[in-house]
Amino acid sequence: MSKYILALRELQPEHQKRVEEIAPDHKVIRSIEEADAIEDIEILYSWKKDQGTELLNNDKNQLKWIQTASAGIDYLDLEELEKQEIILTNSSGIHxxxxxxxxxxxxxxxxxxxxxxxxxxxxxxxxxxxxxxxxxxxxxxxxxxxxxxxxxxxxxxxxxxxxxxxxxxxxxxxxxxxxxxxxxxxxxxxxxxxxxxxxxxxxxxxxxxxxxxxxxxxxxxxxxxxxxxxxxxxxxxxxxxxxxxxxxxxxxxxxxxxxxxxxxxxxxxxxxxTPHISGHLENYDRHLFPIFEKNLKAFVENESLPVNVVDYSKGY
Known part of the structure; x- marks a missing residue:
């Protein structure tokens, strides 16, 4: 049975291909409804409040890792993520x-x-x-x-x-x-x-x-x-x-x-x-995906994630 990567940010075709090569046992989906079972969603790529909250609040969820598209993560319930033992990585450095x-x-x-x-x-x-x-x-x-x-x-x-x-x-x-x-x-x-x-x-x-x-x-x-x-x-x-x-x-x-x-x-x-635009980039995904790629390689090998792991005790 496939495990799922819930991609709440669209993956570029070349990035989709790399995910399939790195994690052939994981299927990329765009919504919770596409999963056969919610407990099979292991990875969340980016964050959207509606689907992210729905997933976290479901008692059956077995989410293991969230990769945000932002450097700041103060909008997330860090206490709840730590309680559920979910690894959180951010996009620090790309901006x-x-x-x-x-x-x-x-x-x-x-x-x-x-x-x-x-x-x-x-x-x-x-x-x-x-x-x-x-x-x-x-x-x-x-x-x-x-x-x-x-x-x-x-x-x-x-x-x-x-x-x-x-x-x-x-x-x-x-x-x-x-x-x-x-x-x-x-x-x-x-x-x-x-x-x-x-x-x-x-x-x-x-x-x-x-x-x-x-x-x-x-x-x-x-x-x-x-x-x-x-x-x-x-x-x-x-x-x-x-x-x-x-x-x-x-x-x-x-x-x-x-x-x-x-x-x-x-x-x-x-x-x-300026309306919170200083972090905007010409090609955001070109900068963001390499963080996810390096961490995904480690994830499928059951190794510690190497890039931008958030320390819950510090809040960043």
Whole structure:
């Protein structure tokens, strides 16, 4: 009897062929109803709330592994997955270059007057700025030095910036001139001209950037959020813009998505909002499938999965 891979993200034909070659005893299906028995569904490729929840809530399910198409997994019930002893792997790392490029674009939008000029252009105005900012010798603090953070650091070094990395352990990360722990952040954040938040959303990081941390930032600094919206207290961010602690914020993620039409952030000239698109790639599946492929090879050989296994105790 066949075992099933429930693919909630369409596999490209060449990827479908590779799955068949690697796991000939598994059949790819697109819905729960296609399975002869729900207990024969072993693998979930990507996640959709309706079918994923239906599967997890069925007492007969024997799901063993979920591969998400996202790096963040805070939308999943991690406690339930751990209880059911389901292995969870994410897509961490595939977004690094795209998100790093978006981060630098958000920064340059402000420092080189791009946003100002675009607004003026729409009104057919020749509006010069007397002073623009160069990034050379500026200090950028990268809060979260995983693959994305390291790529941001690499690009920042190309602009001759000083890079300070922040992570849980304080262990050195590539492209960082200095490294500190999250516990030390409030003490060192005042050194940064630019702070980039790339933290995942966990119990430790929820509301991480609050009034206290914004108040410790250098006056007229820049804040970029490409991590998770829930790690920032939005009202405190607005207050920091109002009182001059921040000169500008670039936000790809927000506490509520989509952001309500009447939210005050929309009307601020010192804020750039992009609709959670920094992780979008030209060919997403080309980057995602190799993670699944490597893990699938290990799965069928009854070996430990080698790539992007989520640690439930950490939440990422």
């Amino acid at each position: 690094a270059k795209g998100i790093a490029e978006s981060t630098m674009a958000m920064i340059l939008n402000y420092t080189r007057g791009i946003g100002h000029s675009l607004k003026a252009q729409l009104n057919a105005e020749w509006s010069e700025l007397e002073t623009l900012i160069e990034l050379e010798e500026k200090t950028i603090m990268i809060v979260g030095t995983g693959e994305i953070g390291k790529q941001v650091g690499k690009l920042a070094k190309a602009f001759d910036m000083k890079t300070i990395g922040i992570n849980r352990s304080g262990d050195h990360a590539d492209h960082m001139d200095e490294q500190h722990t999250q516990d030390d952040l409030s003490e060192v954040i005042g050194q940064a001209d630019i702070v980039v938040n790339i933290l995942p959303l966990t119990d430790e990081t929820e509301d991480f950037f609050d009034k206290e941390r914004f108040s410790n930032m250098k006056e007229q600094s820049i804040f970029i959020n490409v991590g998770r919206g829930g790690s920032v207290v939005t009202d405190d961010l607005i207050d920091a813009l109002e009182n001059g602690n921040l000169a500008y914020a670039g936000l790809d993620v927000l506490h509520e998505e989509p952001l309500p039409e009447d939210h005050p952030l929309w009307k601020r000239d010192d804020v750039l909002i």
